[in-house]
Amino acid sequence: MLYLDAAATAPLRDEARQAMLAVLDGGPANASSVHTPGKTAKATLQQSREALARAFGATPGEVVFTAGGTEANNLALKGIALATPRGKHIVTTAIEHSSIRKSCEFLARIAGFEITEIGVDAHGRVDEEAVVAAIRSDTTLVSLGLANGEVGTVQSVERIAAAARAVGAVMHTDAVQAAASLPVSFAAGGWPGDAVDAMSIASHKFGGPQGAGALLIRQGIDFEPLLHGGGQESGHRAGTENLAAIAGFSAAVSAVMGQAGSRAQAMAAQRDAFVATVLEHVAGAQLTGHPTERVPNHASFVIAGFSGESLVVDLDIAGIAASSGSACSAGKKEPSGILLAMGYDPDVAVTALRFTFPDPLDEASYDRLVQTALNVLAQHTSVAR
Numbered sequence: 001m002l003y004l005d006a007a008a009t010a011p012l013r014d015e016a017r018q019a020m021l022a023v024l025d026g027g028p029a030n031a032s033s034v035h036t037p038g039k040t041a042k043a044t045l046q047q048s049r050e051a052l053a054r055a056f057g058a059t060p061g062e063v064v065f066t067a068g069g070t071e072a073n074n075l076a077l078k079g080i081a082l083a084t085p086r087g088k089h090i091v092t093t094a095i096e097h098s099s100i101r102k103s104c105e106f107l108a109r110i111a112g113f114e115i116t117e118i119g120v121d122a123h124g125r126v127d128e129e130a131v132v133a134a135i136r137s138d139t140t141l142v143s144l145g146l147a148n149g150e151v152g153t154v155q156s157v158e159r160i161a162a163a164a165r166a167v168g169a170v171m172h173t174d175a176v177q178a179a180a181s182l183p184v185s186f187a188a189g190g191w192p193g194d195a196v197d198a199m200s201i202a203s204h205k206f207g208g209p210q211g212a213g214a215l216l217i218r219q220g221i222d223f224e225p226l227l228h229g230g231g232q233e234s235g236h237r238a239g240t241e242n243l244a245a246i247a248g249f250s251a252a253v254s255a256v257m258g259q260a261g262s263r264a265q266a267m268a269a270q271r272d273a274f275v276a277t278v279l280e281h282v283a284g285a286q287l288t289g290h291p292t293e294r295v296p297n298h299a300s301f302v303i304a305g306f307s308g309e310s311l312v313v314d315l316d317i318a319g320i321a322a323s324s325g326s327a328c329s330a331g332k333k334e335p336s337g338i339l340l341a342m343g344y345d346p347d348v349a350v351t352a353l354r355f356t357f358p359d360p361l362d363e364a365s366y367d368r369l370v371q372t373a374l375n376v377l378a379q380h381t382s383v384a385r
């Protein structure tokens, strides 16, 4: 099976597997225990935190481990909003992941926050002017995803972040998709760098285990914990740490970020060639998302007259794992809300097809991808027309 659904979850990296096995086979160990196995666990936790922080140009004290990207986003939105006495206003966009949008809905319903949701253009780029205009003196928080999982479009954050800073609002970015394929950094001079105050990441998009993630958050930004109990994660996230998952997460991130630039270039070259081939050979195929400002491993299309779901099934039978949108919305048989926000008609939005490369493919695998994808798409063309 050729796996081209890294935006849903990436294959487990060997570095992550080894790091997890070392923890799992190392005997019982709670990082809060005072005995020798506990100290060993604590050291593993500390090393994992340091390595992950280093990979993103953060300090270890800026890392809060969570159970994934969804929890990191919930912690950022609810944690910061509820801890910030000034204002009750959040600015976000119409194409955020459901963990952002539903956290906003929760804050509106439970705590009376006003949410301003800004739209996007046909390429999925956020209207920067509108975001800046929406930021007010009582805005608490601005949350903007760095890259969209369904269409791959990357946003530019600097101007929006500066406008947020100017009124004292906290700037959060959901970097779950962007960080997995681009050299993302929390350090000054990097991208998005010190423009943001808080950034969410998720282990399984890097080839680490599922169910681990982190919120990187600058010291001095107040936030309420979502989980109350023990004092783990410096009191920011109670509960015995999932040490094996954290160790695997950190190992995967270190492996990916060490070669992030060259990996991004290699994937972009392959992705560009693949997009060009599909657009040339498949009648009615249209690239979705921005043609250039997009994550390098992401090829997404709408294909007039096709059903995205049935294409995914036929590709699967032919040995290719692709998707018709995000894994969270797949199977719902509703048009993608992201594509609707970008202005696509509902009957076009249901034709979405997405291929996301976990790593650059070797030549034989790439050739197989092209041959198989074109064969499957050609069969549908003859059926559909």
Ligand SMILES: Cc1ncc(COP(=O)(O)O)c(C=O)c1O
Residues within 6 Å of the ligand: 007, 008, 067, 068, 069, 070, 071, 073, 097, 099, 145, 147, 148, 149, 174, 176, 177, 202, 203, 204, 211, 212, 213, 326
């Ligand atoms: C942009 C974005 N944010 C957050 C998430 C949620 O992350 P997790 O699956 O680790 O909960 C995803 C998952 O696909 C995502 O694409």
